[in-house]
Every structure is written in C-alpha cells, then in structure tokens.
Amino acid sequence: MFQTLLIANRGEIACRVAATARRLGLRTVAVYSDADADAQHVRACDQAVRIGGPEPRDSYLKIDAILAAARAAGAHAVHPGYGFLSENEHFARACEEAGLIFVGPPAQAIAAMGSKSAAKALMERAGVPLVPGYHGDEQAPDFLHRQADAIGYPVLIKASAGGGGKGMRIVESSGAFLGALRSCQREAASSFGDDRVLIERYITKPRHIEIQVFGDQHGQYVYLFERDCSVQRRHQKVIEEAPAPGMTAERRQAMGEAAIAAARAVNYVGAGTVEFIAEQDGRFYFMEMNTRLQVEHPVTELITGHDLVEWQLRVADGQPLPARQEDLRIDGHAIEVRIYAENPDKDFLPSIGTLRTLRYPEHAAFAPGPVRIDSGVRQGSVISPFYDPMIAKVITHGADREQARRRLIRTLADTQVAGVHTNKTFLQRLLGDAAFAQADLDTGLIPRRHDALFPQAGAVPAAVLSLAACALLARQGLPGRGRSPAPPADPWSARDGWRVGGDYHQTLSLMVGEQRHDLRLERQEQNWRLQAADGVHLLDWQAAARPDQPEAQSLRVWLDGAEHRGQVLQDGDQLQVSLDGADWTLSLFDPLLAAGQGRDEGHGGRLTAPMPGKIIALNVDAGASVKRGDVLLVMEAMKMEHSILAPADGTVTELFFAVGDQVPEGAELAAMEH
Template identity: 60%
Template sequence: MFHKILIANRGEIACRVAATARRLGMRTVAVYSEADALAAHVAACDEAVPIGPAPAKDSYLRFERIIEAALATGAQAIHPGYGFLSENEGFARACADAGLVFIGPPPEAIRAMGSKSAAKRLMEEANVPLVPGYHGERQETEFLHGQADAIGYPVLLKASAGGGGKGMRVVEKSEDFDAALASCKREALGSFGDDRVLIEKYLTRPRHIEIQVFADTQGNCVYLFERDCSVQRRHQKVLEEAPAPGMTPERRAAMGEAAVAAARAVGYVGAGTVEFIANQDGSFYFMEMNTRLQVEHPVTEMITGTDLVEWQLRVAAGQPLPKRQDELQINGHALEARIYAENPEKGFLPSIGTLRHLRTPDALHFHAQAAGSNEGVTRIDSGVREGDAISPYYDPMIAKLITWGPDREAALALMAQALSQYQVVGLASNVAFLKRLVQSQPFAEADLDTGLIARHHDALFPPHRPAPLPASALVAASLLASERQAGGDPWASTGGFRLNGALTRVLDFGDGDTRRQVAIVYEADGWRISDDERTEAMRIVDMRGQEVAIRLGHAAVHGTVVRDGEVFHVWWQGSHWTLPWHDPMAHAGEAEGEGGRLTAPMPGKIIALLVEPGAKVERGAPLLVMEAMKMEHTISAPADGTVEALLYRVGDQVAEGAQLLGFVVG
C-alpha cells in the first residue's frame, strides 16, 4: 500500500478519500484554490498545498501544479476523485511520466471511453445495443440538423466529451434545432473545452440504470450490481437508489455481464460505471462509461458492505480485488438524495452564500454499511460545515444524504425522516423539495423514469402553504424572548406595561409572495396571539438557544427558530417556513425600489446578447444568456416592452444583483 497520497479534488469526495486513507494508515495531501483555503477537505488532510486562484481552470484543472505538489510532498499516488481531472487522459499520462500512480484506469481506457461517440462505436462493434443516433465526427450545423431530421424528433443533443448533464439539450422540433445546438456547443466548450456533440433519439419515459464495475491488474473484473438514477432535473441526478426497483435476476445478470464485457474491451482497471438507458419493457441500450468513481457510489457500498474507495486504493497498489463475483450479494436497499444549494421553485437556479446555520440528522459519515445488518442506517457524505461558503466557482452540493434499510419501504421512510431534520439557513436549498419528492406517490410506488419531476410538476411544486399559527407563535415567542433578554433601558422595555389597558402589538411578516400579520396582546402571565384564522393564549415554557417550547392554548408546541438578520426560519412538525420580519422602525423612511431593472440572479459571465437596444419584445422573449456555476441561464422579458439599453458586452463578468439592461414596460 501507499504511505502517502495526494487528493486532486475538493468537497465531499476529497473528505471521503481522506477518511478511508487514514483508516488504512496512509497520510494525505490536499490541494486547494484561494477560495478553498479554509475548506473542510483541507482540514481533513495531513498536509495542504495551494495551487492557484478560485476558478477551476486556474487551480483544480492545472495538473502540472498538482503533480508538482505531489512530488514536493513525497506522495506516491494521486486520487483524482470525480469531476475536474478524474477522466483526463493527459493527466493520467502525466502522473505516470512523473513516477506517480494514478488511482484510476489506464490512459488508454480513459481515451477509449472519454468520447461518447467513440465509445458508442466501440460498443457497436461489440454488439452492445445502442440508441439510434449519430455519433460521428462531422459537426457542421447543417449536417447535424439533417441527421436529427432523419432520426426523428424529439432528439437529445449531448456533449461528446461531457457528463453531469452539462451540454445536453432535448430538441422537440426541427425549427428549434439550430438554437439548441449553438447553446449546447457553448456549454460543452465552457465545461469540457470540447464543443463536439452527438445526437440520439430521445426515448419517452426511459429509466437511467447504471452498473458499477471494478477490475484489477490481475485480469479480474466484477460488477457490484446496479443503481437506478432515473429521477433527474436538467439531466442531472437528484435521487439514486440500489438495487433498481423491479429488476429481475435475469436482467440484472444480462446488464452486469454487458458492463463487464465493456470494461474488458478497453483493458479497464479500477472503479467504473457503465450507464444504460432502459425502456419500461426491460430493453436497455448503452449510453456511456464513466471512467471514475460516481457521486452516487455510496448506495452501492451500503447494499454490498464494501468500501469502494478502499478497493480503489488496493487495486492501484497492485492488489487483487477483495471479492470475487460469487462473493458479492445484495443486502437491503439504499437511497441517496443530493442536497444542493439551489432554488427548485426558480428552475433549480443555484444559490450562493454562507451556511450560517446547518443542522443535520444524527448520522454516520463515510461509512460502508456492513452486510447482514437489520437496522436502518443514515449516512451523510459532506465537504462543507456550518460557516462555510458555497461559492459561484464550483458545484453547489452541500451533502449527500444516504439511508439504508432492510427493504425499500424502510429506506424510504428513513429518508423522509432524515430530510425533516435537515436544516439549512443562509442560502436556498432543495431539502423541502426532496422531501416532497420521496413522499410523492410515483416515487413511493417506484413508477420511475427520467421525466418524473416534469410530469408530476404540479404535485411536486404545490402552492405556497402559509405558516400556521403554531409556527408563527414560535417565531413571535423567539422574538419576544430576545427583546426581553436585551433589557437595560426602561424606555425601551418590551414588557408591555400600560397604565390604562393592555398593549396590542402587530408583527408584520412576509410569507411567500404575501404579507401576513400576527397580533399579540400583552397579558400578566403571557400573551394572547392571533392571526386571520384563530386566537390563542401563549406563554413561553422553555428557550434553549434555537429550541423553543411554548404553550399555545391547551397544546404544547416546540420547534426550532433561527434568526438570520431580519428573516426568521422556523421548523415545526417536519416543515420549514421562512418569515421575513418587516420592522417598521428599522425601515422608516426607506423608499420603494426602482422598477424597470433586469438583474443578474448570481455572479456570472455574459455569453450571448439576443436583442439590440430599441428592440420591442413580448413577455418571455429571451434577452441574453449568462453562464454561472457551469450552467447557462437565460434572462427573459418580464412583460411586453422595449429594450432601452444593453449595459454589458459578451464576455463581461457581472456581480449578483447587477442591472443587466434597461427595460421599459409597455
């Protein structure tokens, strides 16, 4: 085994590798950008080396700096994690040339599977079924448009060198093809440095099923069963599970053997994933092979009782696979939910900011479930801590929440419970959406396909539910208690004493897109609180930090209240409400904000201007395209009107909230 390895990545995968390496007695070296100097993965390793500015292209993608760091610290091997350089043939070769072990497949295997189009040709030669499409080298717009017309719509455009949902577009009709192709190529070039695309027939209601394979240098290769990754948004996975619901032993064996054959065809070594798209009737087609560990690998670990990172380290050190195919078996069921800093209600727009409050359910960290257990297990893999920032430079993942149970029903119940206990303040998150998703009828019944979220949009995005009186009362109690604790100045007393009657106070909160008022009447032994629905007596029973317990009428109510500036976050009975407090004294004299502005939703770069000054546009017309957090975001007209001025040029960087153009309604 190695005595020291360098981890050429960041976030939860770097923390995960460091934890496994430490358990095996290895020392670890972290690399970090200027934005990550205080990051969790830096603290998790024994040594750390800075490698450049925040943008990945200036740090985590500069493999010469990473190799220099490995040599300078005496590391023997480099673990690439996933993303960044994990599937970079040049990096793998450079490691070998420097006398370092690349903990991954040989460069030849990366090259063979690195191009989606080349991989499909290789699989076609091996008689693996492929989705109808064009996987060739010609990239002229007119030619590709003709290929799409011949295949028949809808078609799927995919970046040939891509992954993670980047550079993918579904095109429903011929007249939309050219614009979609241009957008796809821009995103592919920005994410992978390669704008080549391939075209596939877009299947209706397909499932995304992938097979985990592992091979060693002695010629052994096994499959560790399958994962169902069908639940996606923007072609990126949201929920994963293992094993795949409804999978028959015969189909599992057929897909597993096909995946092993694909790995053997390219002389594969290490961890890899062969991805298939499957019809509801059970037929399946090869999509691609990811020549690295996948984000969703924990669900495989949980059902097989393995540590796949340990397998990677042992295989890279020349050891044989720890288990043979006949020694591998499925035990129970596992689910993984990707907790992101994003706003599902705004098209899953990424969110940036500081994690000012982060509370998670009781869980194990970086733990492979031991086969044979009958107790449910909750696991969290995370690379951030309370107080850390989610920046615009990298993927906005907060954590992976994994649950295991003896069957799918038990794992699902544990997942819903764990999501109810997950609290995030400081930026938007998808926690509430994930809870609705796992509790939705189609997911609970395993009626899975890649269009599940879009097809059940109305159920998954219900109308806003106003905070009920118990939730509002918890916030009011927290505010009253904090004012009482301030004490001191008798003229600022909040005790509510009056010579000739009780004090009635109205608290004005935002609640979704509306405003609501809660009236509080000060009484000798507490308060009387009312909203539009009811009135109840209220008194504070206990206040310990952010935990609030009150008596509301005859009911005991307890919950968590976190104040973030003038915004109160309250969790009660597994639900979360955000209530901005409109304090009239704090905002006396402030004017209304100006209108006619279209602003940047986050820091980013202008990559396309779609209108000219003076253009008259209809509501919803695309005006410009921004790139932020490796994704494209189209800014559209909020109403019929006229573009008065363009304030930035293509290539300009813009800050969050910056006015992008002048717009006159009407």
C-alpha cells in the same frame, strides 16, 4: 502499498478519500484554490498545497500546478476524485509520465470511453444495443440538424465529452434544434473544453440504470450490481438508489455482464460505471461509461458492505480485486439525495452565502451505517459561485426500500441548514410523493409530478406563524405566560413588556413567499393573544436557545391550548421554521423599505442578475425591439447556463455588461422601455 497520496480534487470526495487513506495508514496531501484555503478537505489532509486562483481553470483544472504540488509533497500517487480532471486522459497520462500512480483507469481507457461518440461505436462493434442516433465526427450545425430531422423528434443533444447533465438538451421540434445546439456547445466547451455533441432519439418514460464495475491489473472484473438514477432534473440525478426497484435476477446478470464486456473492450482498470437507459419493459441500451468513481457510490457501498475507495487504492497499488463475483451479495436497500444550495421555487437557481447553521441528526455518521453523511463543508463555510453548490449527500440504508425511504425523510426533517436557500424541503416532498413511494420511476418523474412537488402557495398554518412570532418575542427577552423571570434588583431593567396603566402589544409583518401576514401580539397581565387573519388565538410558549447554536431556538407553543413543538433558525431578517418534518422560510417585512422600492417601479423595466455569475452571451444590442420571453442574454453560474428573458414586449435601451464580465447577484443587467 504506496505511502503518500495527493488528492487532486475538493469537497466531499476529497474528504471521503482522505478518510479511507488515513484508515489504510497513508499520508494525504490536499490541493486547494484561493477560495478553498479554509475548506474542509484542506483540514482533512496531513498537508495542503495551494495551486491557484478560485476559478477551476486557474487551479483544479491546471495539470502542471497539480503535478508540481505532487512533486513538492513527495507524493507517490494521485487520486482524481470525480469532476474536474478525473476523466481527463491528458492528466492520467501526465501522471504516468511523471512517475505517479494514477488512481484510475489507464489513459487509453479514458480516451476510448471519454468520447461518447467513440464509445458508442465501440459498443456497437461489441454487440451492445444502442439507442438510434448519430455519433459521428461531422459537427456542422446544418448537418446535425438534418440528422436530428431524420432520427425524428424528440431528440436528445448530448456533449460528446460530457457528464453530470452538462451540455445536454431535449429538443421537441426541428425549429428549436439550432438554438438548443448552440447552447449545448457553449456549455460543453465551458465544462469540458470540447464542444462536440451527439444526437439520439429521446425515449419517453425511460429509466436510468447504471452498473458499478471494477477491474484490476490482472485482468479480473466484477460488477457490484446496479443503481437506479432515474429521478432527475435537467438530466442531473436527484435521487439514487440500489438495488433498482423491480430488477429481476436475470436482467441484473445480463446488464452486469454487458458492463463487464464494455470494460474488457478497453482493458479497464479501477472503478467505473456503465450507464444504461432502460425501457419500462426491461430492454436496455448503452449510454456511456464514466471512467471514475460516481457521486452516488455510497449506495453501492451500503448494500455490498465494501469500501469502493479502498478498492480503488488497492487496485492502483497492483493488488487483485478484494472479492470475486460469486462472493458479492446485496444486503437491503440504500437511497441517496444531495442537499444543494439552490432555490427550487426559482427554477433551482444556485444560492450563494455562508452556512450560518449546518447540523445533522445525532444518529447520522460520516461513515457507513443506517444514516450516512458525506460532506465537504461545515457550519461557517461559504458556498461560492465557483464550484458545485452541493452541501451534503445524505444516504440511508434499510432492510428494504420502504424503511430506507422513511429513514431518509426523517433524517432530512432533522437536518438544519440556514444562511442559503436549499432543496431540502423539495427532497422531502419528492421522497414522500406517491409515485416515488410506489417506485413508479422514470427520468420524467419530476416534471410529471410537478403540481404535487411544487404546490401553489396556500394558507400558512397558524402554528407556523406563532412559532416565528414567539421566537422573535423570546429573543427580545419577553417571557411566555406564567414564566416571568425572577424580579431583577432594578425593576427598571426588566424586559418583560410591563407598561404603566396599560397592556403591552406588538405588531409584526411576516412574508412567506409573496404572501404578507400581519400579526398583533397582545399581553394582558400574564396572558398572551395572537391576532391574525383567521381570528384571535390564546398563546403561550416556552423557548430554549442552544448554547452551541445561538441563532437556533427550540420552542413549545400552545395555540388555543393545542401544543406544537418546533424549531426556529434566525439569520438576519430570515426565519426558518421547522414543524412536523416540514420547513417554512419567513422574512420580516419592512414597510419603509417596501415603500421605497415601490417608488422605483415607475422607472421602466429593470432586469437584474438572479445569482452571481458570468455573462457568456448577449443575444441583443441596445435599441433592439424584443418580444416577451425573448432571450436577452445568457449567464453562467456553477457550471450551468441561465437565460435572462424579456419580461414584456419592448425596446432594450441599454446593456450594462459585456460578454465575459462577472456580475454579482442583484446587479442591473439591462434596461427596457415597454
């Protein structure tokens, strides 16, 4: 086998490939941008080569820079990971021309499947069923509009060269088509350098089922069964599982054979995924083929017992497939979720910052097992605006779906993240939702179950408030009742809240979302009381800080005699309380700061950036009259577009940035008069 492997990617996939390559005795070389100089994948490899600036176009998308790094390191092969250049036919061909082994399919196979339109035409000739739609080369907006009208609404616009939900929009009516088309084309051009699109009839309540295929250089093919990726938001997968619930042996074979036929049609080599959209009655239609390893490949590894990265490396080396179709079996069930730095309560806006805390359960492992973690970051890593905000993939395996589901909920509850907003609690709610638990799956599950998954802010349990309050008292050195420390040699240095001729009290104001909770904590001799909106409670606690994690405290709190055990992570004014498997984010309320902000409210409308990003479109000029909900400008962050809307009817008096400008979170973008 070749001896030196360059990994032309970053993040968890680069770490994953490095681990498998090391096990096979290969030397590994990482490439990194200026933003990733201290990244986890750099540490995971034997050598690292800088390839450019933090923007992907200046580093991970620069073919010449990656090839130069390969030459400098003496690499024999290049693994493209997923994303970036992994499905770029020009990169695959450049590697081949440079005498490097490309760990993936031949360039012509990528080209054949890289265009969704061309792939649909190829599958049509092969007799694979297709969803009604337009997959041609004509891209004039008026022509595409007429095609959509003829297909009938709702339709789905998809970037022809796309993937990962980028450049994709559902259009419900003819009047909304052109605006959605422009947005898709911008996002497609930004993500893939190709703004061509295709249009398909949008199937209501569809399931997204994909087949993992593998081919070798000797013309042999197998399918490693299916994955159900139906649970999605914005066409991006949220939960992936294998095998697909309700899949019959007959349909599994039919879909597997169709996937192999698709691979044979382009002389495919290596790992690939053929994606199908399936109706509830079992009929399925070809969507696309991803000519690379998928983010969700661990669930396939856990149910088959095979390392797909090892298969990739062996096949690229010219070896035959490690198993025949009749040798492959399904063992149990596996489910994967991705912890992202994003805020579900603010339409999943990306969250930028430093991971002050990142801890997984002790039983979790970075290898196959009942609980597996795939991650490219560690505690102290910075989530930047330049790349996908994924923190980790959490994958669990069980004897059946229910065991895997319960194991995953417990694992998420025991995972601690602080420093950025995350979707962890949302994932716990989603996994615990009745529809998901009963495998009532379709790509519209999240919007269909919106009220359950995004509950209105309700009463905050007194136990949560007491945990936060006790954590703050303990950090000040104040002990719980009956647990006073031994008297110090100098009584004036004691930090126990003692007062001459009076009892100690302290007031706290904690914010949970928009709700403010005013608390009064009183100590009379050795007895603590908590006064909150629902009354006065007897309070007692024990707190234990972790030497390896000073910002975290494990607490036992007795509220009116009832014991509650939880953990509190503090990051500045932010407190993350974990109790009974759920997380609550609280913040200390500063009345002086709030009063200062209140004085500014009379100065007219202020529109600020909800996250760091780049201005990619200005829809209005200064002086324009707008209606509430009109799109004023469009920002791009982490490869996704975010529209900034007019909060009310009025006039735009000033725009503070131009197209192409980078803006920080909180920057004032425009001013309005109402």
